[in-house]
Amino acid sequence: MENKILTFAKSLPEHRMDRKKLHLAEDIVYITLAAVICGADTWEDIADFGHSKEDFLKSTLSLKNGIPSPDTFNRFFAGLSPAVFEANFIAWVKDVCSTNSGVVAIDGKTVRGSRKEGNKSAIHMVSAFAAANGLVLGQVKTGQKSNEITAIPELLKVLDIEGCVITIDAMGCQTKIARDIIGKGADYILAVKDNQKELHADIVDTFRFAQKNKMISHEDIDAGHGRVETRVCTVTNDQSLLSGAENWQGINTLVRIESTRFIKASGETQQEARYYITSCKPNPESIGNAVRSHWGIENKLHWHLDVSFGEDKSRKRDRNAAENYSVVLRMALNIVKTEKSTRRSVRGKRLKAGWDNEYLMKLLDF
Helix, strand or coil: CCCHHHHHHHHCCCCCCHHHCCCCHHHHHHHHHHHHHCCCCCHHHHHHHHHHCHHHHCCCCCCCCCCCCHHHHHHHHHHCCHHHHHHHHHHHHHHHCCCCCCEEEEEEEECHHHCCCCCCCCCEEEEEEECCCCEEEEEEECCCCCCHHHHHHHHHHHCCCCCCEEEECHHHCCHHHHHHHHHCCCEEEEEECHHHHHHHHHHHHHHHHCCHHHEEEEEEEEEECCEEEEEEEEEECCCCCCCCHHHCCCCCEEEEEEEEEEECCCCEEEEEEEEEEECCCCCHHHHHHHHHHHCHHHHHHHHHHHHHCCHHHCCCCCCCHHHHHHHHHHHHHHHHHHCCCCCCCHHHHHHHHHHCHHHHHHHHCC
């Protein structure tokens, strides 16, 4: 049975002219994914990996004209349609992870190294991250003259999120986004800040004046890394002070999370209150856990992309190369995280794959 990585590589439509097709598209994509898994960062690294692993790769690929050059890898991904690549990536994730459940965090990340001299800004990718299994479910790029507000609905359209809880920071606190999430059969937890000033003020007033018997709280204490943090999640379904509540489809519960952080080394105490609206039932423990899960997209996705895979340092700037390479990185991270036969870190698994052909094949053939 053909492995899923090769099936994915073959699913991409050919975008090159016949006279320039010295190497099969599936060979280029397969080698790139294998190389990135093993630690390659540049097109030169990927080509060098191909030459050093040519015998191994020939067990799966035809390689009629040998290993592509660095320029060939660059031209292929620079000319490939990002929309097509991202759609095929999402379809691949659905095949790997047939059903999604629990918290799906949506957040954006700027690929800083993609910025060119002149007026071109760095690309900004919005990703959906399944907190339960640590997988990237999909991503879209924000438009040059747009932001996450327009990108998030595009991402929601292509995700299977029925039964999930979608968490988004304040940028995504929009009535249309709430409506889109409910329309997909999911629940939402949306952070509320000053970009929704009236809503934010109404929620603050609700918790200031609401009767105690209309509020439920849950306390959580977390200690480690030289600090002790106490979080109190308080919820209420009292919407009597909420003007325009009818505009937020499915709204059920208002949320306040008060954090008190004690830094042992300095003796400093930091306090913060954050507010949310949600379509979930007023259960402070589960809502508090969902909000905490949201931040997994920072330390389990964005951190790995920058620290383990060096995305911010990448200088791939030719046409669509940066956007398509970001898909390659997320796909490689998904592959490494899905493999459970070893308890090594992401970095450790990538090193092991580079040294051990049998383990590399296990990653590519899962």
